Amino acid sequence: MGGEIKAEHPLIVFRYCPRCGHDGFVEKNAKAKSCPQCGFVYYANPSAATACFITDAGGRLLAVRRAHEPAKGTLNLPGGFMDMGETAEAGIIREVREETGMAVEEVTYLFSLPNLYLYGGMIVHTADLFFSARVADFASAVADDDAAELVPLAREEVHPEDFGLESVSRAVGLWLARTQE
Ligand SMILES: [Zn+2]
Incomplete structure (x- = not known):
């Protein structure tokens, strides 16, 4: 997409x-x-956006299903555009709370990827910043905001092609390669 x-x-x-x-x-x-x-x-400068790889004690990854276009219905990572005056760390913690209801306390920066995002008929260039976070379990998670549903995935169920936004799909591939045991 x-x-x-x-x-x-x-x-x-x-x-x-x-x-x-x-x-x-x-x-x-x-x-x-x-x-x-x-x-x-x-x-024109890229808009900063964040996304997070949240894993539980069993190594499952928390994906969300996109409720809106672009790439509606495909998998995504919790995340979104940063607010002005906000740190990237505060931005991803806020987005995780808004989309999943979970209070993540500590995030670790991983890497960034450029992306193009169609919004209101305009192509927005983004700088997507990827983070990781660990939680004990996903018991407190509830889908909200941009997330139609939460989709916990065992590692073998994580496939980059299931993630509809290009930079996120590439990021999932990188994450799989980097976290290989
Ligand atoms: Zn003028």
């Missing part, structure tokens, strides 16, 4: 200058647009 999105200028939907309203906000380079009337230059 994520892999089918074709990259175009990240500000293609920004037709008017957001500062003065001039009709003709033009491409300055691959990352930016500028206004020939007022001189305003706007650079």
Whole structure:
């Protein structure tokens, strides 16, 4: 799903200058647009998002089924976009709580991957930050927010192709390789 999105200028939907309203906000380079009337230059930067590999004492991974597009119905990891002024650690702990009801106290940063995310007809470039966390069990977990259901997976049931967002699918493959015994 994520892999089918074709990259175009990240500000293609920004037709008017957001500062003065001039009709003709033009491409300055691959990352930016500028206004020939007022001189305003706007650079597109990736939006930071987080996701977490949560495992229980038995080594099961907690996946969630996506309730909304994009990639509705496919598996995902708990996570989401960071809020402004928030650390990545606080962001993933908040997202885990919102989607699963679980209070994860400690997360460990693993790696990051770039991604494209279609939102409101606009292709949003993201920097996805992946974390891991351990809990004793998933007994307190309840699906909420963006999660249609929680799907605990034994390690042999974890398949990257079941995860619909491209960066998450790649991340699951990396996680499997890195956590091999
Ligand atoms: Zn302008």
